[in-house]
Amino acid sequence: MSIIFGIIIGLIVLTALVVAHEFGHFIMARRNGVKVLEFGIGFPPRGIAWVKQNHPKNGKKWKRLPRSEWGKPQEGLIFSLNWLPIGGFCSMDGENATDKRPGTFGAASFCAKTKILFGGVFMNWLVAFIILTVLALTGMPQFINNQFYAGNDSVFSGNSVTVVDVIEGSPAAQAGIEKGDQIIGVGNAQTSPNELFLPDVVSKYGQDHQGKTGHYEVRKSNGEIKNYEIELNSKNEEYILGVSMSYAQSYVRSTWSAPIVGLATTVQLTGETFRGLGELVWNLCSGAIRQLSFDGQTREEGREDIGTVGDSVSGPVGIIGTIFPSFAAAGISNLAFLTALISVSLACMNVLPIPALDGGRWLIIAIYKLRKKELTKETEEKIVSRAFLVLFALIIIITVLDIIKLF
Numbered sequence: 001m002s003i004i005f006g007i008i009i010g011l012i013v014l015t016a017l018v019v020a021h022e023f024g025h026f027i028m029a030r031r032n033g034v035k036v037l038e039f040g041i042g043f044p045p046r047g048i049a050w051v052k053q054n055h056p057k058n059g060k061k062w063k064r065l066p067r068s069e070w071g072k073p074q075e076g077l078i079f080s081l082n083w084l085p086i087g088g089f090c091s092m093d094g095e096n097a098t099d100k101r102p103g104t105f106g107a108a109s110f111c112a113k114t115k116i117l118f119g120g121v122f123m124n125w126l127v128a129f130i131i132l133t134v135l136a137l138t139g140m141p142q143f144i145n146n147q148f149y150a151g152n153d154s155v156f157s158g159n160s161v162t163v164v165d166v167i168e169g170s171p172a173a174q175a176g177i178e179k180g181d182q183i184i185g186v187g188n189a190q191t192s193p194n195e196l197f198l199p200d201v202v203s204k205y206g207q208d209h210q211g212k213t214g215h216y217e218v219r220k221s222n223g224e225i226k227n228y229e230i231e232l233n234s235k236n237e238e239y240i241l242g243v244s245m246s247y248a249q250s251y252v253r254s255t256w257s258a259p260i261v262g263l264a265t266t267v268q269l270t271g272e273t274f275r276g277l278g279e280l281v282w283n284l285c286s287g288a289i290r291q292l293s294f295d296g297q298t299r300e301e302g303r304e305d306i307g308t309v310g311d312s313v314s315g316p317v318g319i320i321g322t323i324f325p326s327f328a329a330a331g332i333s334n335l336a337f338l339t340a341l342i343s344v345s346l347a348c349m350n351v352l353p354i355p356a357l358d359g360g361r362w363l364i365i366a367i368y369k370l371r372k373k374e375l376t377k378e379t380e381e382k383i384v385s386r387a388f389l390v391l392f393a394l395i396i397i398i399t400v401l402d403i404i405k406l407f
Contacts, residue, residue: 006325009335011085013324015042017124017343018087021350024123025090025116032112035093035103037074042082043089052076092116097365097375110369117358124347125266131340133262139251140261141337144272148264150257157251161199163243170242175230177218177243184225185217199245206232206240214241251333269341273348355387 019041029036040046049065053076065078094104101107105116132140139157140147161183166173186205206214211234218226233240254261290302327338350358364383368375 003325006327010324013335013339014342015085015087017127017339017346020123020127020343021120021346022088022090024119024121024126025092026119027123028112028116028119029090029092029105032108032115033103034105034108034112034116036077036090037093038078038080038091039088040080040082040091041088043084043087044082045084046070047081047083049078049080051078096377096380097368098377110365113365114362117362118351120358121347121350124343124350125270128269128340128343128347129262129266131262131336131343132265133258135333135336135340136252136254136258136261136265139253139333140265141333142250142252143337144268147252148261148268149252150254150260153254153257154261155253157253161202161245161247164246165244167239167242170239171230171232172242175216175228176226177216177228178221180221182219183216183245184219187215199247202241202245207235210235210240266340266344269344270348273345277348277352354391355383356391360384360387 022039026036026039038049049070050062051065051074053061053063062079065074092105093099094101094106097106099106105113108116135141140149163172163177163179163181163183166177166179183202186202209232212232214230214232216228216230218228220226230241233242252261287302287304290298293299293302323338324335327335352359353363354360355364361384364380365375
């Protein structure tokens with residue numbers, strides 16, 4: 001039941017984020033004198049629609065648009081609810097550069113087109129900023145190392161590794177570590193409050209010190225802090241320390257600095273997203289090049305690079321079917337953080353110079369403007385349609401991989 005609930009939440013969140021993106025285009029289009037023909041929530045087939053008409057007595061008024069008039073041109077703005085519940089759209093008049101009729105996208109200035117095309121990107125960043133500001137006030141989950149916080153205005157909670165079981169006779173048991181103890185530090189290095197401290201950190205420290213003396217800082221159930229020097233087992237033993245661990249999520253609450261934290265975290269997530277995209281492209285290209293090598297070891301390394309790409313990318317199925325149910329089960333704060341992260345990801349993706357996306361469309365228009373050549377409707381459609389086919393093919397491949405991972 002929780003999986004179904006998570007899938008429903010995922011559909012609602014993704015639809016809301018895409019609608020917010022399209023609403024950014026809508027606002028910029030209206031502010032820059034471009035006529036919007038239809039704003040839709042969901043994708044066709046159409047379920048229901050209204051049209052904004054000029055009423056002689058009451059001014060502008062919304063009226064239900066009969067099914068018999070759906071295919072006919074309308075003077076006013078159409079607002080529609082459609083049956084496919086992923087996303088939305090903003091249909092503008094004359095969406096090609098050669099259409100110079102007043103009120104069309106093609107007749108708008110280069111500056112106006114820039115605002116319209118990147119209006120959706122700005123809206124996604126704005127949504128992320130608002131969500132993260134609210135989380136800063138109520139409790140911001142810590143998901144990235146050195147996540148921003150504002151000094152004395154921040155109150156930390158959580159961020160500990162709890163011992164849930166101790167193996168009898170193990171190095172941990174012999175040293176006096178008990179079930180319920182919290183491991184808050186390993187080694188001599190001091191961990192800063194905003195630095196993630198995960199069970200993986202404890203495990204890696206143990207692996208790095210097999211057969212040696214390990215230093216563990218532990219908070220006992222009565223609150224007392226103790227330091228243990230433990231002789232760890234060697235790599236030939238069944239276990240090194242001899243404990244099972246769980247992780248308590250770290251949260252940071254702020255007051256006056258909440259907007260600053262929200263903005264800084266949005267910038268951090270943007271940087272992490274672009275860094276992740278860069279690593280993905282690098283692994284894909286280096287993996288493909290290594291596959292051409294005559295050396296078997298190099299080809300194997302190439303396959304590992306390509307495998308890393310497959311593991312790090314998720315499409316709609318993976319996001320809705322796996323990620324959202326997991327975050328929904330983890331609580332509202334984690335779900336809100338995921339929503340902000342996806343909103344940032346949508347903004348970053350649409351900035352990229354891919355012709356089927358906003359950044360790519362802007363780049364095409366900019367190149368032809370610099371060359372002082374007319375961008376014909378046929379040329380624009382040819383470039384965008386081919387890029388869209390490649391993008392659609394990638395989405396299908398990622399979806400198939402998601403389904404394989406899911407089942």
